[in-house]
Amino acid sequence: MCALRGKFFFEGVNLLDLPEQEIRKRRWNKIALVFQNSLEVLNPVLTIAEQIGEPIWTHEQLTAEESDQRIINVLNMVGLDPDWRTAYPHQLSGGMRQRVLLAMALICEPELLIVDEPTTALDAASKNEIFQLLQNLQKQLGFAMILISHDVAFVSQLTSLVMTMYSGQVVEYGRTSDVLKNPMHCYTRGLLNSSPQFFKYKDLWGISGEPPGEGSPPQGCPFKPRCCQSSESCEESRPELRYVALERQVACHKGGIETFLKAEGIKRSYRVGQKVIEAVRGADLEIRSGEVVALVGESGSGKSTLAHTLVGVLPADEGSVFFRGKKVENHWATRMIGGMQIIFQDPFSATSHRMQVLDVVKEPLDIIKWKSTEERNEAACRALQAVRLPMTLDFLQRYCYSLSGGQRQRVAIARALVTKPNLVIADEITSMLDPSNQANILRELKGLQNKFGFAMLYITHELHLARKVSDKVYVMHEGEIVEKGSSSDIFEKPEHLYTKQLFKEAFSTSG
Ligand SMILES: Nc1ncnc2c1ncn2[C@@H]1O[C@H](COP(=O)(O)OP(=O)(O)OP(=O)(O)O)[C@@H](O)[C@H]1O
Ligand SMILES: [Mg+2]
Numbered sequence: 446m447c448a449l450r451g452k453f454f455f456e457g458v459n460l461l462d463l464p465e466q467e468i469r470k471r472r473w474n475k476i477a478l479v480f481q482n483s484l485e486v487l488n489p490v491l492t493i494a495e496q497i498g499e500p501i502w503t504h505e506q507l508t509a510e511e512s513d514q515r516i517i518n519v520l521n522m523v524g525l526d527p528d529w530r531t532a533y534p535h536q537l538s539g540g541m542r543q544r545v546l547l548a549m550a551l552i553c554e555p556e557l558l559i560v561d562e563p564t565t566a567l568d569a570a571s572k573n574e575i576f577q578l579l580q581n582l583q584k585q586l587g588f589a590m591i592l593i594s595h596d597v598a599f600v601s602q603l604t605s606l607v608m609t610m611y612s613g614q615v616v617e618y619g620r621t622s623d624v625l626k627n628p629m630h631c632y633t634r635g636l637l638n639s640s641p642q643f644f645k646y647k648d649l650w651g652i653s654g655e656p657p658g659e660g661s662p663p664q665g666c667p668f669k670p671r672c673c674q675s676s677e678s679c680e681e682s683r684p685e686l687r688y689v690a691l692e693r694q695v696a697c698h699k700g701g702i703e704t705f706l707k708a709e710g711i712k713r714s715y716r717v718g719q720k721v722i723e724a725v726r727g728a729d730l731e732i733r734s735g736e737v738v739a740l741v742g743e744s745g746s747g748k749s750t751l752a753h754t755l756v757g758v759l760p761a762d763e764g765s766v767f768f769r770g771k772k773v774e775n776h777w778a779t780r781m782i783g784g785m786q787i788i789f790q791d792p793f794s795a796t797s798h799r800m801q802v803l804d805v806v807k808e809p810l811d812i813i814k815w816k817s818t819e820e821r822n823e824a825a826c827r828a829l830q831a832v833r834l835p836m837t838l839d840f841l842q843r844y845c846y847s848l849s850g851g852q853r854q855r856v857a858i859a860r861a862l863v864t865k866p867n868l869v870i871a872d873e874i875t876s877m878l879d880p881s882n883q884a885n886i887l888r889e890l891k892g893l894q895n896k897f898g899f900a901m902l903y904i905t906h907e908l909h910l911a912r913k914v915s916d917k918v919y920v921m922h923e924g925e926i927v928e929k930g931s932s933s934d935i936f937e938k939p940e941h942l943y944t945k946q947l948f949k950e951a952f953s954t955s956g
Contacts, residue, residue, distance in 0.1 A: 455557070473500035477550035481561040481593075483542035487534040493520075494530035497549050504553055519548045524578060540571030547578070554586065561593045572599075579603060598642040601625050609633040612657050612667035615686055619693040626931075629689055629701035631672050631735060638916050643933045646912040648888075650895045666698060673735030673898030674703050674867075703769065705868050705900050706732040706755065706785065711764035713747075713754050724750040726924035727764070732868060732900050737891070739911035739932065740904045742921030743947065748904045749790055751921070752872050755902070756787045768868070780813050785868035786861040788854075790876065790904075802829070802848075803841040806860045813864075828859040831893060851882040858890060862897075869894070870902045875910070887914065908951040912936050920944045 453460045455476065460468055477500075480486040487496060494516050501512050517527040523544040534542060543563060550558055560579065564572040576599060583590055583603075594600050600607055600621065607624050609617040609632060617630040628634040635652035637643060654671035657663050665680035666672070672679070684696040695701040708730040715722045724747045732738050740748050753759040755766055757776050768778040768785060778784045786809070797805065807825035815821060826836045832855040834840065845853060854874055861869055871890065875883040891914050894901050905911050911918065911932070918935040920928040920943065928941040939945050 470504075473550070473555065474504045474553045475555055476557045476559065477553065477555035479546050479550045479558065479560040479563055481563075481565070483534070483539065483546050483566075486546060487542060489534055492531050492533060493537070493545055496534075497530070497545065497552055500549065500553050515552060516548075519552045520544075522551065522582065523548045524574070538571075539566050540568075540574065543567065543571070543575055544578070547575075547582075551582070551586070555588055557589045557591070558583075559591045559593070562595070563592075564594070564596060564599060572596075576603065595636070597625070597637060597640045609636065614667065614683070614696060616668065616696045617694070618686065619690075623693065629693060630695045630697055631674065631702055632668050634702060634735075635671075643931075644916075645933065646936060647915070647932065648891065648913050650891065653895050653898070666696075673900070674699055703734045704731055705734050705769055706730070706902075707767040708751075708755055709765050709767075711751060711754055711766070712762045713750050713759060714762060715750075723924050725754065725761075728921070728924070728926050730755070730902075730919060730926065732902055734867070735898050735900055736916045737894060737901045737903055737914050738917045738919060739915035740902055740919045740921060741906060741908055741911050741947070744906055746921045747924040748906075748921055749872055752787060752870050752902065752904055756785060756870060758787070780809075782813075782815065782864050783867050784864065785870065786864060786866040787870040787872065788857050788861045788874050790873040798844070798846040800845055801842050802834075802845065802856055805845060805856055806863055809860060809864050815864075824863055825859070828863040829856075831862060832856075832859045832889060834859065850878055851886065854878065854882075854886055855889070858886075858893075862893065865897070866899055868900045868902070870904070872904045873906070876905070876907070883910075908948065920947070 449461060451461065455471065460471070494513070497516050497519065498512050501507060501515055507515065516530055520527045520530060525541060525544045525548065529537065529541070534545070537545065547563075563579065564575050567575065579590070579592075580603060582588075590603075592600065592604055604621045607619065607621040608615045609624075609630060611632045617624060617628065617633045619629075624633060625637060628637055632652070639649065639651045641649065652671055657667050657670075663669070665682060666675070666684050669675045669679045679698050684698045686694045686696045687700075689695045689701045708728065711725050711728045711730075712723070713725040715724055726747075728747075728751055730738075730740075730751070740751070742748055750759065754761040754764075756779050757766075757773060766773040779786060800808075803822065803825055806828055807821045810816075810821040810824060815824075826841075829836055829841075834852065834855050845856065848856065854877075857874070874890070875886050878886060887910060890901075903911065903914055915932040918928075918930065918932045919926050920935070920939075920941065922943045928935065928939065928944045935944065936948070939948055
């Protein structure tokens with residue numbers, strides 16, 4: 446049983462108010478559907494001509510000759526030799542069957558064509574052919590088209606408006622070019638960030654978790670269990686689609702992707718004797734919930750200084766930092782559950798030599814006097830488990846000086862994660878490690894980021910690493926941000942002269 450409710454207007458008439466007979470008049474004739482799975486849709490015992498011709502025999506009174514001519518014309522139109530009209534579906538390849546489905550939909554010259562996943566089962570060459578065909582036919586015949594697809598490249602080239610659906614609801618709607626460049630719902634962004642067509646060099650990480658299963662829909666926002674910015678209030682009701690910007694609607698209780706960190710006009714200099722070193726000379730930075738932003742630049746460009754001013758380890762000479770819209774003063778954002786944390790560049794100075802592992806990891810909780818000692822110990826053990834360190838009494842009581850560089854870096858990550866931060870600043874955390882340890886730690890951290898959904902500022906001068914993990918990139922040069930953008934844009938089409946030079950040096954010898 447299925448119950449259909451709502452309204453579906455076509456040429457001013459609500460189709461759901463019409464009797465079946467009236468709907469049938471419009472089906473194929475006015476609105477036609479190109480089905481997803483050609484093998485299931487095409488009847489194996491009917492010829493191609495019999496199947497393509499069916500809609501015309503229902504809607505028009507044509508002679509056998511006239512209808513044969515129509516079939517020949519439409520097959521020519523979709524680029525399939527009309528001789529195939531006497532063949533049966535199993536004699537055709539997947540790409541050819543897709544053309545048959547298209548011919549079937551076009552034979553009555555509809556005004557609206559609904560195309561359901563036209564290319565999922567096809568190889569790259571056939572996919573391209575279908576894409577070209579749809580583009581040309583649409584221009585030539587002028588039908589409106591609804592394209593249902595999870596192929597982002599296809600959507601970006603073929604459509605002008607896009608809707609993202611999750612769990613039976615539209616969660617974002619806007620102009621395709623704007624949505625793809627700047628998604629405002631966490632689900633849309635998750636889809637785009639997992640698309641290898643856009644991020645050619647990034648490791649593949651999908652949205653963590655599963656969509657809600659069958660049965661009654663969850664209470665509140667269905668995306669909540671997988672969302673990186675959810676809070677308890679998201680459970681109260683299902684968010685409705687609302688305007689969050691001009692020509693953009695989003696269904697999110699937070700009004701779309703939140704900006705977690707905003708830094709404006711940060712300046713910081715050092716005095717060494719008579720000399721003044723302007724380490725950061727007016728930097729602006731923005732990190733949104735759940736995104737990985739790489740801050741790259743050569744040694745001495747001011748990356749660590751900027752990071753330290755963001756978390757308040759160093760006071761800025763000028764400028765302000767905001768965390769979730771509130772000005773950061775007196776370390777409040779680093780002394781809370783769900784705030785921001787930094788993992789320092791040097792693991793040997795990040796953790797005190799003379800402290801035991803357990804004490805180092807739970808110290809941030811001790812500082813804020815979070816819950817009981819027992820609960821702090823448990824939280825510290827969970828954090829150690831998350832970074833795959835042993836939780837034996839022996840290890841918990843080890844002094845940090847006795848740990849290896851890799852272990853120490855993991856302890857530093859566990860310490861940062863113990864307060865369940867929403868933003869982690871990781872400053873060159875793998876630069877002192879050998880390549881194997883570096884790879885393991887970075888994958889570990891990225892995996893944790895994916896699982897817990899925290900946003901991350903990943904600071905490095907290792908461009909190869911930045912390219913593997915980042916969604917966005919900021920390039921720093923002599924204390925200034927000289928270029929910023931999506932990592933796919935920056936790594937493929939850098940614009941600033943300095944970025945070009947930096948990439949040339951990094952990638953020219955090693956690809
Ligand atoms: N405590 C300090 N006292 C004086 N000068 C400093 C201090 N820390 C950093 N600097 C100077 O500030 C500038 C920026 O240094 P910073 O450590 O921020 O660079 P970075 O981009 O993090 O470099 P790296 O990639 O080597 O870590 C450099 O010229 C550095 O010498
Ligand atoms: Mg540094």
